[in-house]
Structures are given as structure tokens and as C-alpha cells.
Amino acid sequence: MATPHTFSAATTHPANAADALPDQVDAKSLKRIVFASVMGNALEWYDFFLYSTAAALVFGSLFFPKGTDPLLGTLAAFAGFAVGFAARPFGGALFGHIGDRYGRKTALVWTLSIMGGATFMIGFLPTYAQVGLWSPALLLVLRLLQGVAAGGEWGGGVLMISESAPQEKRGFYAAWSQIGVGGGFVLSAAVFFLVQLLPKDAFMSWGWRIPFLLSIMIFGVGVYVRSRLPESAEFAKAEAAGRKARMPVFEVIRKHPKEILMAMGLRVAENGGSYIVLAFSLVYGKFIGISNKVMLAGVIVSMSLELVTMLLWGRLSDRIGRKPVYMIGAAGFVVIAFPFFWLIDTQIPALIWLAFLLGNAVCHGAMIGTQPSLMGELFSTEVRYSGMALGHEIASVFAGGLSPLVATALLAHYHAAWPVALLMIGLSMVTVVSLLFTRETRPSVSGKKRP
Structure with a gap:
């Protein structure tokens, strides 16, 4: 497990106060934490994912100059998508510091507030035809704010559950955070x-704005839910013992550079591969003449099934270890990279949906269901939020942020899917290699209790 840390000398709580606190909450309280965390995560990520869908379907023609090739507008929209990812490490560092110093709950209320406000404002933006270059400029500013909020969201959402769950079931309970x-x-x-x-x-003139404007209701519900959550059990115990790093971001970089690199490597296939499956595939389907409704139906059905499979993968990681389950997903993306596009090329709805099921419910599900427990167990409590956020979000810039952009550029140049399949294999191999150098963290395997 993690090596010992140097903590703040100022301790305001006696040691016996920390000893009196439990390492986990009771079953009833844990269920309430899980429910509230899943609800909050789902509402926040609804806001963030709206951009990727809109970028694939409408933003290229509405917010960017029109050229002779319609893919160029989509390419510009995905450049904005990448900008949001570029802001995520900053958000991870900022809210990692807040979460490790002042509590997971405080950080999460702030992330939801920023995300909800930015998403709501996108629904009011004027188009390029109305205000020219101000249109993409304002869109990029709001996307930056979305990125900052998203950068701090994931780690806190995971820790609210995993730091209150029993060790022998942490993989299963931590996977619930991904349901959101x-x-x-x-x-x-x-x-x-x-x-x-x-x-x-009607859709192109005003209908596309509806999903963004609905975020104002989501914001209200989410803040209410999160403000009523208790603090995570492990953080509360560490706080009572005075175990806090003064500058957790710098502390985790100094003490755990290897673990941050591990987390980054684990993220590449899961994040980069998934955005090829989820976002770029909509562009590819449109390019070869498949109805957006057929493609979106495949996304919705496969992601709905993944909500179940990721829990099963998380539970399996409690039994056989985190690494074997994660490897199933990473290696699986290598195997299905070319078949994924072959199935879409058939233009047969059932086979298109099969492609999405393999990509999402099987390969991505194995990684995303195991990722929260595996990454969390790489770090100790006082720097865990910061360590997870940095590893998770720095990698997202180069993986999820760039993969749809690069994939669309490859499609625009080659007018074929095979280069994108090779890109998908390359991203997956980064994670496969990273797994070989990552230690198994499941407590019953490592034989150590998480600090």
C-alpha cells in the first residue's frame, strides 16, 4: 500500500476521537450514501455528456463556420470537446485540494454548481449565423467551465461511496459510483x-436547446441531494485524527508519482476507447448514411445494460482481483476494434447494436466497473482525492479529449474506419502495458488494510 506521509503538525482532535469512529458506516446509511451519490453523479454527468452528443450531431453546423466538407464543422466542435478535457486536470487539482482538506461533500456541491450553471447557459447561446465568432468563443468558455467541474467530480463521487464501504465488498460498492x-x-x-x-x-432551430435548459432543474435536485449527504467514513476518521496534508496535490506528486502514472495508464483505454465508441461512432454512422436514431438507440441500450454489467464486473474484482478484470476490458478493446466498425458497416440495426454492446457492456464495463476501487486503493486517505483526480483527469486530456478529434480527422483524411480501429488498438495497448506494472490492490490479495 501507500508509503507513510508527512502530515500537518496541527492536530485539533485527540487520537481517541478518531479511534471511536468506525471504518465504515452501517448498512442502512451506506445504502443512503450510495443512492444519493449515484443521483448526484448522474445529474452532473448528464450535463457534461450533453456536449459530446451535441458536438457529434449539431454543434458543427450551428456554432462554427461552414465549409465545403461537413466533417470540418464537426471537427471544430470536437476541438471544443477537447478543450473541456484540457481543463479537467486543473479542476482535479483544485477540487482534489478542497476535497482532501475540507471534505468530499464540500467539493462535490461546488462541482455540481459550476457544471449546472455552464450547461444551462449553453442552451441560451446565439449561433454563428447570429453573432459570428462570438458564438464558438462563448461555447468554448462554457465548455472550459464544464471541464473544470468534471475534473473534480469523479474522484469525489467515487470516494463518498468507497470510503464508507466494507473492504471485502469495496469493488462492488465503488462500482455503484459509475452508475451515475x-x-x-x-x-x-x-x-x-x-x-x-x-x-x-424545429430541432435545429430550438429543439437542441431543450436538453441544456433542463439542467436548471437538475442543478436544484442535485445540490439538494448532495447537501444532505454525510461525509465519508474514512475521511471523517482521518480528519478526527488530524491526518491531513497541508498541500495534498504537491504531497501526492512528491510521494506517489508512480501511482499517478499507473492511474493515467489505466485511464487511456477506458476513456479514449469509450469516446470512440460513444461519440465518434455517431459521426461515423452519419458519414456512412445510418440514421442518428439507430445509432443513438444503440448507445442508449448498450449503456443501459452496462449499468448492470459494471456492477457485476466490480463484484468479480472482489473475488478474483482488480487486475484480471481490468485486463479483460483493455484486451477486449484490442480484439473488437476492427469488428466494431465491421458490424456498423453492415447498416443492420441488430448488428450495430451488437457492436455497441460489445464495446460498452463488455469491454468498457469491465474497466469502468473496476476502476474506482483499483485507483482508490493506490493512495492513502489524506491525498486520495488529489491522487485519483490527477491521474484520472490528466490522462483524460490525451485519451478521451483527443480521441474523437483524432478519429474524426482520420476519417476526414482516409474516408475509412480502419485507421480509427488502429487508434483504438493503440490506446488499449497503453493500458494493457500499464496493467503489467500495476500491483494488485484488492485487500485480501495484498494482505494489507487500506490506510
Whole structure:
């Protein structure tokens, strides 16, 4: 496990106060924490994922100059998508510090507030035809704010659950945090699916704004839910014992550079590969003439099934270890990279949906269901939020942030999917190699109790 840390000399709580606190909460309280955390995560990620769907379907033509090739507008929209990811490490550092110093709950209320406000404002933005270059400029500013909020969201959402769960079931309970991530994507895709049932002119003029404007209600519900959560059990115990790093971000970089690199490597296939499956695939389907409704239906069905499979993968990681389960997902992406696009090329809805099921429910599900427990167990309590946020979000810039952009550029140049399949294999191999150098963290395997 993690090596010992140097903590703040100022301790305001006696040691016996920390000893009196439990390492985990009772079953009833844990269920309440899980429910509230999943709800909060789903609402926040609904906001963040709206951009990726809109970037694939409408932003290219509405917010960027039109050229002779429609893919160029989409390429510009995905550049904005990448900008949001570039802001995520800053958000991770900022809210990692807040979360490790002042509590997980405080950080999460702030992330939701920033995300909700930025998403709501996107729904009011004027288009390029109305205000010219101000349109993409304002869109990019709001996307930056989304990125900052998202950078601090994931680690805190995970820790609220995993730091209150029993060690022998942490993989299963930590996977519940990802239900919120997947649920947010399903919700955003479902709302876009419904508004696309409008006449095309109505959808392009005002219908696309509805999913973004709905975020104001989501913001209210989310803040209410999160403000009523108790602090995580492990953080509360560490706080009572005075175990706090003065500058947790610098502390984790100095003491745990290897663990941060491990977390980054684990993220590449999961994040980069998934955005090829979830975001770029919509562009590819449109490119070869497949209805957006067929593609979105595949996304919604496969992600809905993944909400179940990620829990099963997380539970399996409690039994056989984190690394074997994660390897199933990373290596699986290597195996299905070419078949994924072959199935889409058939233009047969059932086979297209099979491609999404393999990519999401099987490969991505194995990684995303295991990731919270595996990454969390690499770090100790006083720097865990910061360590997870940095590893998770720095990698997201180069993986999820760039993969749809690079994939779209490859499609625009080659007018074929095979270079994108090779990109998907390359991303996955980074994670496969990283796994070989990552230690098994499951407590019953490592034989150590998490600090």
C-alpha cells in the first residue's frame, strides 16, 4: 500500500476521537450514501455528456463556420470537446485540494454548481449565423467551465461511496459510483433522442436547446441531494485524527508519482476507447448514411445494460482481483476494434447494436466497473482525492479529449474506419502495458488494510 506521509503538525482532535469512529458506516446509511451519490453523479454527468452528443450531431453546423466538407464543422466542435478535457486536470487539482482538506461533500456541491450553471447557459447561446465568432468563443468558455467541474467530480463521487464501504465488498460498492456516470450518459442520449423526434427545422432551430435548459432543474435536485449527504467514513476518521496534508496535490506528486502514472495508464483505454465508441461512432454512422436514431438507440441500450454489467464486473474484482478484470476490458478493446466498425458497416440495426454492446457492456464495463476501487486503493486517505483526480483527469486530456478529434480527422483524411480501429488498438495497448506494472490492490490479495 501507500508509503507513510508527512502530515500537518496541527492536530485539533485527540487520537481517541478518531479511534471511536468506525471504518465504515452501517448498512442502512451506506445504502443512503450510495443512492444519493449515484443521483448526484448522474445529474452532473448528464450535463457534461450533453456536449459530446451535441458536438457529434449539431454543434458543427450551428456554432462554427461552414465549409465545403461537413466533417470540418464537426471537427471544430470536437476541438471544443477537447478543450473541456484540457481543463479537467486543473479542476482535479483544485477540487482534489478542497476535497482532501475540507471534505468530499464540500467539493462535490461546488462541482455540481459550476457544471449546472455552464450547461444551462449553453442552451441560451446565439449561433454563428447570429453573432459570428462570438458564438464558438462563448461555447468554448462554457465548455472550459464544464471541464473544470468534471475534473473534480469523479474522484469525489467515487470516494463518498468507497470510503464508507466494507473492504471485502469495496469493488462492488465503488462500482455503484459509475452508475451515475453511465446513467448521466444514458439520460443525455435519451433526451437528445426524444428532441430529435421533432421536425428537423424545429430541432435545429430550438429543439437542441431543450436538453441544456433542463439542467436548471437538475442543478436544484442535485445540490439538494448532495447537501444532505454525510461525509465519508474514512475521511471523517482521518480528519478526527488530524491526518491531513497541508498541500495534498504537491504531497501526492512528491510521494506517489508512480501511482499517478499507473492511474493515467489505466485511464487511456477506458476513456479514449469509450469516446470512440460513444461519440465518434455517431459521426461515423452519419458519414456512412445510418440514421442518428439507430445509432443513438444503440448507445442508449448498450449503456443501459452496462449499468448492470459494471456492477457485476466490480463484484468479480472482489473475488478474483482488480487486475484480471481490468485486463479483460483493455484486451477486449484490442480484439473488437476492427469488428466494431465491421458490424456498423453492415447498416443492420441488430448488428450495430451488437457492436455497441460489445464495446460498452463488455469491454468498457469491465474497466469502468473496476476502476474506482483499483485507483482508490493506490493512495492513502489524506491525498486520495488529489491522487485519483490527477491521474484520472490528466490522462483524460490525451485519451478521451483527443480521441474523437483524432478519429474524426482520420476519417476526414482516409474516408475509412480502419485507421480509427488502429487508434483504438493503440490506446488499449497503453493500458494493457500499464496493467503489467500495476500491483494488485484488492485487500485480501495484498494482505494489507487500506490506510
